[in-house]
Amino acid sequence: MTSTFVLFDVDGTLMDAVANQRRVWHEWAARYGADGDEVYAVALRTRPVETFAAVAPGRDPDECLALLHALEDEDVRTGSYGAFDGAAELLNALPVDRWALVTSNYEHRVRGRFERTGLPMPGLIVDAASVAEGKPSPVPYLLAAEKLGADPADCLVIEDAPSGVRSGLAAGMTVWTVNTEAPHPGAHRNFRSLAEAAPHIVDALT
Template identity: 40%
Template sequence: MTHQPRTPRTITIDALLFDLDGTLIDSTAATERAWRTWGERMGLDGFSYSSHGVPARALVEQSVEPSRHDEAFELIKELELEDTAGVVRKEGAARLLASLPGRAWTIVASCTRDLAAVRMAAAGISAPDHMVTADQVSAGKPHPEPFLLGASRLGVDIGRCLVVEDAPAGLASGRSAGAVTLAVAGTSTASELDSDHVVGSLADVAAVPLPDGRIQVTLA
């Protein structure tokens, strides 16, 4: 049986809002090492990290009693900042970002600004203008606030933005904000990702600036 190639899909938008960890960079091993150590040092028997895309503060508050929140949050920040071994760019990320004008994209991360800076440096990604991090919002993903703030900082309508994410919490955030969503499989399988569009990697995504200032995105 001969399989016909898929017809490329084209989306025209004003800006792209990228998640960082798991989307533009792969920090999975470092993240899991840090949280494993955190669980041990906090005395949490059987603690297992499985909350990709959820801000660290939210996971801390779900895992320990209120009297330990501040201590626990400071510890995970310290552990993650110290460990960048194996943090690399995801396939296709460098090419895609290089094709975009600076006014048309930013990063909306679930980690703090300090951690984002450390991990981007390790992966060789320069910080964009107007980046949003978890310590700049009152409610993190899956709440819509992070992506609404990202669109606002770029001066564009969130409904004309493409949110690029790898995690269910991030996709829920983008969807509830009103953006078009693009899921990048890897951290989760394609079947686990509720999104307008899904690709296997950023290598399947191409972007071309149009004369009117919009961006034409093609998905293989």
């Protein structure tokens, strides 16, 4: 296939942040006297506001979110991050105006992580603050295509999570999964690692 643009998810796709996310949620749980493993298990399946309602009922959700954001920002400043093998080489091989990041995180954290790992930045980041509906809604990927002046049918989405796959498919885009042993339902192609996918992603733009 040939695509005009490549749209990347970040966490789990370009960067390994699982340990960081687990640590942040465990610290958050400790502040509320909750079990870290139980809270993290819920957080993996739900949005933060839904997690708060499930594990800290009766607590002010705004207070819960403010603490989570503070812990996440501190982790960006002090945590240890690693890009997946081949990520830097892949991104540097792509024309800067033909790829973008579509993430459920916030842009300032993504920029902080990229700076610490040496990954190049694209011209466009669609983050959680950019949209009213996050993945699995198609809105984030459709917004990225709109801002790039691209037809959704000409976009290749690189994802690792089921919600991201559903988002890209609902946007009418081709979706490849990476860093997973088996493809998520609907994905057009799967690679066990980003490094394995990299040459195919480059070829897709030529």
